[in-house]
Amino acid sequence: MANKPSIPKGTRDFLPEQSLKRQFIFDTARSTFQLYGYQPIETPAMENLDTLLGKYGEEGDRLVFKILPRGEKLNKLVQSVVGLSESSETDFKQLNPNASSFVSINIGDEALRYDLTVPFARFVVQNQNELSFPFKRYQIQPVWRADRPQKGRYREFYQCDVDVIGSDSLLNEAELLCIVNDVFSKLGLGDIVIRLNNRKILSGIAKAAGLGGYFTDMTVAIDKLDKIGIEGVREEMIKRGLPESGVKKALDHINRKGDIDNVLRMLSGSLTGEAEAQKGIDEVRKVLKALPMEVKQKVQLDLTLARGLNYYTGAIIEVGHAAFPSSICGGGRYDDLTGIFGLPGMSGVGVSFGADRIYDLMEELKLFPDSLSTSGEVLFVNFGEAEAEACLKLAAQLRMEGYSSEVYPDAAKMQKQMKYANSRGFHFVALIGSEELKQGQVTIKDMRSGDQYAVLQKDLVKFILDKTSDE
Amino acid sequence: MANKPSIPKGTRDFLPEQSLKRQFIFDTARSTFQLYGYQPIETPAMENLDTLLGKYGEEGDRLVFKILPRGEKLNKLVQSVVGLSESSETDFKQLNPNASSFVSINIGDEALRYDLTVPFARFVVQNQNELSFPFKRYQIQPVWRADRPQKGRYREFYQCDVDVIGSDSLLNEAELLCIVNDVFSKLGLGDIVIRLNNRKILSGIAKAAGLGGYFTDMTVAIDKLDKIGIEGVREEMIKRGLPESGVKKALDHINRKGDIDNVLRMLSGSLTGEAEAQKGIDEVRKVLKALPMEVKQKVQLDLTLARGLNYYTGAIIEVGHAAFPSSICGGGRYDDLTGIFGLPGMSGVGVSFGADRIYDLMEELKLFPDSLSTSGEVLFVNFGEAEAEACLKLAAQLRMEGYSSEVYPDAAKMQKQMKYANSRGFHFVALIGSEELKQGQVTIKDMRSGDQYAVLQKDLVKFILDKTSDE
Numbered sequence: 038m039a040n041k042p043s044i045p046k047g048t049r050d051f052l053p054e055q056s057l058k059r060q061f062i063f064d065t066a067r068s069t070f071q072l073y074g075y076q077p078i079e080t081p082a083m084e085n086l087d088t089l090l091g092k093y094g095e096e097g098d099r100l101v102f103k104i105l106p107r108g109e110k111l112n113k114l115v116q117s118v119v120g121l122s123e124s125s126e127t128d129f130k131q132l133n134p135n136a137s138s139f140v141s142i143n144i145g146d147e148a149l150r151y152d153l154t155v156p157f158a159r160f161v162v163q164n165q166n167e168l169s170f171p172f173k174r175y176q177i178q179p180v181w182r183a184d185r186p187q188k189g190r191y192r193e194f195y196q197c198d199v200d201v202i203g204s205d206s207l208l209n210e211a212e213l214l215c216i217v218n219d220v221f222s223k224l225g226l227g228d229i230v231i232r233l234n235n236r237k238i239l240s241g242i243a244k245a246a247g248l249g250g251y252f253t254d255m256t257v258a259i260d261k262l263d264k265i266g267i268e269g270v271r272e273e274m275i276k277r278g279l280p281e282s283g284v285k286k287a288l289d290h291i292n293r294k295g296d297i298d299n300v301l302r303m304l305s306g307s308l309t310g311e312a313e314a315q316k317g318i319d320e321v322r323k324v325l326k327a328l329p330m331e332v333k334q335k336v337q338l339d340l341t342l343a344r345g346l347n348y349y350t351g352a353i354i355e356v357g358h359a360a361f362p363s364s365i366c367g368g369g370r371y372d373d374l375t376g377i378f379g380l381p382g383m384s385g386v387g388v389s390f391g392a393d394r395i396y397d398l399m400e401e402l403k404l405f406p407d408s409l410s411t412s413g414e415v416l417f418v419n420f421g422e423a424e425a426e427a428c429l430k431l432a433a434q435l436r437m438e439g440y441s442s443e444v445y446p447d448a449a450k451m452q453k454q455m456k457y458a459n460s461r462g463f464h465f466v467a468l469i470g471s472e473e474l475k476q477g478q479v480t481i482k483d484m485r486s487g488d489q490y491a492v493l494q495k496d497l498v499k500f501i502l503d504k505t506s507d508e
Numbered sequence: 509m510a511n512k513p514s515i516p517k518g519t520r521d522f523l524p525e526q527s528l529k530r531q532f533i534f535d536t537a538r539s540t541f542q543l544y545g546y547q548p549i550e551t552p553a554m555e556n557l558d559t560l561l562g563k564y565g566e567e568g569d570r571l572v573f574k575i576l577p578r579g580e581k582l583n584k585l586v587q588s589v590v591g592l593s594e595s596s597e598t599d600f601k602q603l604n605p606n607a608s609s610f611v612s613i614n615i616g617d618e619a620l621r622y623d624l625t626v627p628f629a630r631f632v633v634q635n636q637n638e639l640s641f642p643f644k645r646y647q648i649q650p651v652w653r654a655d656r657p658q659k660g661r662y663r664e665f666y667q668c669d670v671d672v673i674g675s676d677s678l679l680n681e682a683e684l685l686c687i688v689n690d691v692f693s694k695l696g697l698g699d700i701v702i703r704l705n706n707r708k709i710l711s712g713i714a715k716a717a718g719l720g721g722y723f724t725d726m727t728v729a730i731d732k733l734d735k736i737g738i739e740g741v742r743e744e745m746i747k748r749g750l751p752e753s754g755v756k757k758a759l760d761h762i763n764r765k766g767d768i769d770n771v772l773r774m775l776s777g778s779l780t781g782e783a784e785a786q787k788g789i790d791e792v793r794k795v796l797k798a799l800p801m802e803v804k805q806k807v808q809l810d811l812t813l814a815r816g817l818n819y820y821t822g823a824i825i826e827v828g829h830a831a832f833p834s835s836i837c838g839g840g841r842y843d844d845l846t847g848i849f850g851l852p853g854m855s856g857v858g859v860s861f862g863a864d865r866i867y868d869l870m871e872e873l874k875l876f877p878d879s880l881s882t883s884g885e886v887l888f889v890n891f892g893e894a895e896a897e898a899c900l901k902l903a904a905q906l907r908m909e910g911y912s913s914e915v916y917p918d919a920a921k922m923q924k925q926m927k928y929a930n931s932r933g934f935h936f937v938a939l940i941g942s943e944e945l946k947q948g949q950v951t952i953k954d955m956r957s958g959d960q961y962a963v964l965q966k967d968l969v970k971f972i973l974d975k976t977s978d979e
Binding site for chain 1: 512513514515516519520521522523524526527528530531542543544545547548549550551552553554555556559573574575576618620630631633634635638639640641642644645650652663664672675676677679680682683686690797798800849850882884890896897900901904907910911912913914915917918927928931932
């Protein structure tokens with residue numbers, strides 16, 4: 038292979054420093070989730086195609102990566118193509134609307150997971166007899182989407198989901214907001230803004246404004262507020278055929294700003310006849326009441342928040358940070374999460390942390406701790422076989438005390454070994470030449486201070502321990 | 509969907525207890541690797557097909573999972589099928605030898621990673637300017653193989669690889685054996701057997717026996733020794749056309765047993781004229797010399813070890829355990845790891861831990877620590893809104909001290925809440941009813957001892973701390 042090797046577009050390699058930082062985010066999330074009693078699960082990368090299709094809308098279905106069948110199945114597939122069977126024409130046309138209509142391919146019956154929510158619902162139904170409810174789970178795994186790659190958007194990325202299923206108590210919403218606050222605080226991102234909405238309020242607003250029959254159109258328009266502004270939303274609604282008087286009423290409600298308790302009071306007053314809106318308002322109040330002040334003060338009511346409204350039924354949550362343009366965490370309540378897999382009446386609520394975005398934000402704000410560096414602690418320079426043998430023993434002793442230590446594998450030129458020590462950022466370089474070997478000594482160079490010490494080999498561990506605990 | 513949902517054959521869901529145990533294995537490996545200065549990397553699940561194909565032999569190529577192309581690419585594919593282009597006939601025939609020959613499919617140009625070694629080689633070449641050599645990396649990620657699923661063999665499983673590239677020093681082999689010993693000792697599997705071989709010795713034996721031209725046939729036969737015994741190997745060799753006298757000579761060498769230093773001495777004496785064999789013997793001796801006694805005594809020279817000989821060029825390593833039928837770790841030295849991607853002369857050596865097998869073995873021997881259980885520490889029973897509010901505050905205090913704590917989300921019947929407490933294995937159940945609320949108290953039930961205590965709410969953290977540090 039003469040060409041420089043490459044990887045598929047939209048995918049990434051992670052170098053050691055990046056991997057360690059990613060691991061730090063995941064470990065922080067994991068330990069927090071566990072403190073709240075959430076338990077890890079893992080699901081396979083591949084799901085049956087019928088588990089995934091139809092769950093993400095038409096656009097989502099197109100972005101699911103399918104796996105090519107093997108052996109006998111592929112044979113059948115080819116026969117069906119060559120035989121021009123008409124059975125599954127729609128499938129191919131959906132994949133590519135410009136395709137000629139006389140051929141269709143219904144290829145593959147397995148696919149890569151597109152998110153963690155649908156596999157979780159499938160998991161709960163399939164393993165329901167092994168679980169105790171309410172079941173609180175977290176899951177940190179990659180997902181794949183055949184999206185057009187662009188800055189900050191990848192075809193493979195990690196999701197980090199935390200959900201509770203089997204309880205409709207609003208304490209769950211409150212608990213998740215506490216988890217959100219804890220995770221971000223531990224990552225140094227305590228100054229988040231938590232935007233909260235409730236589908237029932239939005240729905241009540243639509244009804245009160247006479248837009249009950251246009252609910253989806255209304256929310257699709259509102260969802261674009263960030264991009265097109267309030268006037269743009271108004272135009273979009275009217276373009277979609279919503280009556281102008283209703284649009285005005287709805288937008289007056291939605292555009293309310295200010296202290297969250299005040300806004301709820303005003304809304305409640307102006308939507309007195311709307312039972313559903315009142316229920317939504319009551320839900321938001323209950324969530325707020327269960328929050329410690331530290332978290333509550335980060336919560337804003339944002340009635341323009343309509344993300345994924347097609348399946349959220351109660352709370353809608355989105356977390357933002359002033360230094361980042363898009364949300365870094367989001368989720369909500371869905372009253373019938375597992376119904377699609379034959380287990381009705383299971384209410385779930387959860388949030389998903391955007392690990393890649395959090396990484397980018399932390400990198401920008403320089404929030405990763407220095408201790409995450411790939412630096413080793415002690416590098417033993419290799420002067421030859423006999424000297425290296427002494428080094429190996431000392432390195433093993435240091436590791437027993439938790440110090441990462443390496444013996445340079447080759448008796449290479451000093452310059453080359455020191456270059457390695459520098460590039461890897463070792464704190465100490467240890468030298469045992471023929472003289473030190475005879476004397477039972479080791480020369481230690483502190484690469485940060487430049488100081489040099491002659492230490493007895495038998496005192497080395499204590500020396501390093503003292504040196505590092507000084508700091 | 510009426511049917512019970514399922515997952516693709518050969519894949520698995522992991523329940524919380526399993527996930528925690530898997531995580532324990534990975535964390536143990538990771539922390540050990542880092543002590544030795546190995547650094548984590550991650551590569552994408554998908555690689556370009558031409559990165560993978562041709563690297564795993566004909567059988568391996570067939571087992572690579574391909575990804576279906578999207579949009580325009582799929583369109584072109586279908587046109588080529590319908591147009592019966594002859595360009596890529598071989599590809600499809602290779603996939604399915606029974607297929608009619610008039611149609612071919614050259615589908616997909618991306619595939620799921622089949623192991624971590626080839627992606628690592630690709631990674632090193634692609635990112636060479638970002639790395640300092642020798643580069644010591646570990647990688648813990650899933651791989652996918654379209655193998656026929658059976659007990660203990662999955663289509664998705666984790667590999668846990670540790671390699672050093674860019675140094676041909678035998679200290680690396682020794683270091684890896686120390687890592688192997690450390691990881692398994694930390695997992696409670698210190699009584700491993702490390703089988704060591706060297707391709708150069710095998711090659712020298714073949715030459716000395718006049719089988720130099722039959723090296724591959726010889727090693728393929730030897731590789732089956734476990735299954736067919738020494739007589740079976742002899743028959744297989746003869747069936748493959750190896751001269752009988754040579755077969756006898758080779759098997760006499762290969763069958764030597766006993767103390768490793770003795771065997772090396774005998775081999776060295778009887779292969780005096782074979783420079784390559786002598787080099788191999790010398791390599792094994794140097795590796796042994798660099799090992800601490802604790803590790804050396806676990807090493808056996810096993811000349812029948814021929815795993816993956818087609819690319820190993822020096823050491824071949826396999827780790828076994830008396831309580832498990834197959835190897836739980838293996839690897840070796842390959843002198844030109846990155847040459848296939850255009851960067852020649854990079855020698856690499858590494859081992860791969862079989863996480864799934866290690867899991868099964870640890871489960872069988874009950875080696876997972878009790879602390880890995882999914883049990884929470886404190887469950888607060890929910891008696892209603894006001895009581896729950898007090899519980900939420902206490903639970904938050906306990907979490908600050910590192911105790912996993914939950915407030916049951918609903919004011920459900922006592923029986924239901926206690927059932928949850930039992931199934932989740934909580935150590936303590938905390939009760940704040942209306943009476944406790946008035947008195948600022950909390951009733952604590954120790955679920956292990958059955959003892960019950962009345963504790964002031966303000967003293968709860970200290971109480972739990974005392975109780976748990978007693979144990």
